Amino acid sequence: MKSEKIREPRPKDRDRDHDEEPRVSTLKELLRDKPRRGRPRRQVARQNVYVALHPEQKAQLDELAGRLPQALSRADLPDLAVSVLTARVEALRTAVVGRTREIPEGVTDLESLYLLWDVELPRREPADKWTSIRLSPQQVLELGRVHGTLNAAFGANRSEVFGLALALLAQFLERHPLAEAQMGLSDVREMIFRA
DSSP, X not given: OOOOXXXXXXXXXXXXXXXXXXXXXXXXXXXHTSOOSSSOSSOOOOEEEEEEEOHHHHHHHXXXXXXXXXXXXXXXXXXXXXXXXXXXXXXXXXXXXXXXXXXXXXXXXXXXXXXXXXXXXXXXXXTOEEEEEEEOHHHHHHHXXXXXXXXXHHOOOHHHHXXXXXXXXXXXXXXXXXXXXXXXXXXXXXXXXXX
16 A cells, blocks of 8 residues: 655745635625515614695794603604594595595585694794604605605695694694603504504
């Protein structure tokens, strides 16, 4: 039997083994940032939506923030306002479910909705200034749906629709004081849809 020689690594090979970083799989790198199906592991970022607000409405946002529970902040107000508006419009749809209408016959313009829901009519002044509100993705969809309905029915723009949502939120917080409650955003939304 022949004796086999054991090959010792050459100095060049030894240096290469120590200097190289461990290889990373290319497929693993590609899949790392790929969006996954199902519920996201972290909270989804809010999106900017631009609306024109009157200075009184901006001041109202600050005032309403004081009526929220400790767990919520001013940034949660637009989401809550859209939730209240969505709940009210869904109640309207339910009221006319047997007919081929989205909105009852007596509601002929946006002001009719203010009167129907016993909310103070907004001021129509040219002092409105564009600002961005931040909404969760679901609330962006809901605002778009309601805006589409009210735009088709009355020609209402997004700023007018959000102004109505803000007025409805103010009315909701007057009727259901939440400042002392220990509630999160999802709890308040549930309460809005139950009321």
